[in-house]
Amino acid sequence: MLDVRSPGEFTGGHIPGAGNLPLLDDSNRERIGICYKQKGRDAAIALGYELVDPLREQLLESAKALTAGNRVRLYCARGGLRSNKMAEFLETNGYEVEVLRGGYKAYRNHILGFIKNFRNIIILSGYTGSGKTEILEHIARMGGQVLDLEGLANHKGSAFGALGNAPQPCSGLFHNLIYEAIRSYDPAQPLWVESESMTIGKVYIPNELWENMQVARGFEIVLPVQERISYILRNYGGFDAQSLIACVKTLGRRLGDEACREFCDLIEEGRLEPVVEGLFRYYDKAYEHGRKKRNCQEYVKLHFSRLEPERIAGFLLSGEREKSD
Numbered sequence: 001m002l003d004v005r006s007p008g009e010f011t012g013g014h015i016p017g018a019g020n021l022p023l024l025d026d027s028n029r030e031r032i033g034i035c036y037k038q039k040g041r042d043a044a045i046a047l048g049y050e051l052v053d054p055l056r057e058q059l060l061e062s063a064k065a066l067t068a069g070n071r072v073r074l075y076c077a078r079g080g081l082r083s084n085k086m087a088e089f090l091e092t093n094g095y096e097v098e099v100l101r102g103g104y105k106a107y108r109n110h111i112l113g114f115i116k117n118f119r120n121i122i123i124l125s126g127y128t129g130s131g132k133t134e135i136l137e138h139i140a141r142m143g144g145q146v147l148d149l150e151g152l153a154n155h156k157g158s159a160f161g162a163l164g165n166a167p168q169p170c171s172g173l174f175h176n177l178i179y180e181a182i183r184s185y186d187p188a189q190p191l192w193v194e195s196e197s198m199t200i201g202k203v204y205i206p207n208e209l210w211e212n213m214q215v216a217r218g219f220e221i222v223l224p225v226q227e228r229i230s231y232i233l234r235n236y237g238g239f240d241a242q243s244l245i246a247c248v249k250t251l252g253r254r255l256g257d258e259a260c261r262e263f264c265d266l267i268e269e270g271r272l273e274p275v276v277e278g279l280f281r282y283y284d285k286a287y288e289h290g291r292k293k294r295n296c297q298e299y300v301k302l303h304f305s306r307l308e309p310e311r312i313a314g315f316l317l318s319g320e321r322e323k324s325d
Contacts, residue, residue, distance in 0.1 A: 002066060002074040004086045005104065009077065013172020015107055016180050019066035021059065021074070023052060023082045045081070052085075059086075060093055067095075075100035075107070108172075111179035116208035117187040122320070123218030125195035125299055128158065128283040129228030129276075130221040131307045132194045138313035139192050144320075145185045146192045152177045155201030158283070160247045162201060163239050174203040190320055218299040219316060225280065227307045232276045241267050248275075255282060 001018040003010050006029045010020040024032065028051045036044035052059075063072075072095055076082035079102045087097040100107065124132050133150065140146040154168045155161040162168075169177065185191065193213060198205050205213070236244070245264045252260040263275045304312060 002063070002072050002086075003104070004074055004076050004082050009104075012170055013104075013108075013176060015075070015104070016173070016176055018075075021062055021066055021086070023059075023076075023086050024048070048081075056089070059089065063090060063093075063095070070094055071096045073098045073100060075103045077103050078105050079103035108175075111176060112206060112208045114183070115175075115179060115206060116212070118182065118185075118191045118209065119212050120188060120190050121212050121216035122190050122192050123195050123213060123216045123299070124192060124221065124316075125218050126221035126223070127228060127287055128280065129231045130223050131231055131309050131312075132221065134309035135221070135313050135316070136192055136194060138310045139317055142313060142317050144192055144313075144317055145182070145189055147178065147182055149178070149194060149196055149200060149205065152181060153200040153203050155203070157196055157200045159250045160236060160244070163236065163243060163247065168201050168203055171203045175206045178206065178209065220299045220301045221312065222301055222303045223307055224305065225277070227305075228280065229273060229276050231307055233272055237272055241270075244272075244275075248279075251279075251282065 001015055002021045003014050003018045004021050004023045005014075006022050006024055006026045007020060008026040008029075010022070014020070031051070032044050032048050035047045072090065074083055074086055074090075074097060076086075079100055083099045083103060087099050090097050102109075124136060126132055133148070133156075136146045136148065140148075150156050150161070152169075153174055154165040156163075156165070168174075182191065193216075195218065196205065196213075198210055244267050248255075248260060248263050248267065255263070259278065263278060266272070266275045302312075302315075
């Protein structure tokens with residue numbers, strides 16, 4: 001699969017697995033756009049040929065580097081001039097080519113329409129440190145349909161969410177990855193999703209999914225504070241002090257200068273438990289504020305004395321299966 005749009009368009013979102021074989025780089029695409037506005041379509045096409053013609057050998061070499069054989073599929077923004085001209089060029093050089101009808105725009109319309117079909121959503125909610133991610137992992141292992149939004153976003157959804165993760169994709173690619181994750185799922189069956197804000201780090205959940213999440217039923221996991229503290233220490237305690245301090249400082253305005261300095265000093269001293277307990281006061285308050293905006297009347301609170309993700313996952317799944325039976 002080859003994406004023949006410019007590098008800037010490709011970076012803004014592409015079909016996962018596609019390689020970028022740009023017919024025009026970003027600067028030449030801009031030049032043609034200006035020409036189109038000033039002189040019209042025919043002049044813009046003529047300029048395009050002028051700019052691309054000297055690059056034929058380079059394009060062929062790039063195509064060989066990106067492909068394992070001589071069969072390729074390719075697309076541009078709307079399945080128009082760029083993809084058809086690249087197809088002609090590759091075909092004259094021995095390739096068998098298929099062009100994605102409607103281009104990337106058609107792909108986006110398809111995936112967002114597919115995502116919107118998932119209305120049978122179950123939200124797993126709970127205060128920070130409730131082990132929701134691990135519970136969902138076990139639900140997936142037990143055969144449940146799970147969408148790991150934080151995993152796809154490379155972010156855990158808090159001020160500390162980027163720690164230990166690769167750089168985030170752009171929002172467009174994030175949406176495409178959501179589609180790839182659920183394309184084999186049955187929309188009629190429950191889809192388990194962790195409770196999230198519309199934004200996870202720097203990316204946002206597509207409206208087609210977010211609207212369904214807003215009216216979904218769900219379960220709220222309730223654990224003793226000490227269980228939650230232990231969970232956070234297991235997951236974040238291994239990071240170096242300076243990384244943790246940098247994250248705390250991003251909350252400075254909300255925590256207040258005095259609390260922020262106190263937490264940073266405690267981290268320097270290696271005393272993480274009182275930091276976690278103190279941060280819970282902030283995060284729990286934010287969670288309660290968010291609950292008022294969510295469809296929480298359909299959330300069932302489940303109290304557990306210990307965080308045992310596998311046992312909790314089994315309990316949740318068995319209850320859902322009994323309902324369907």
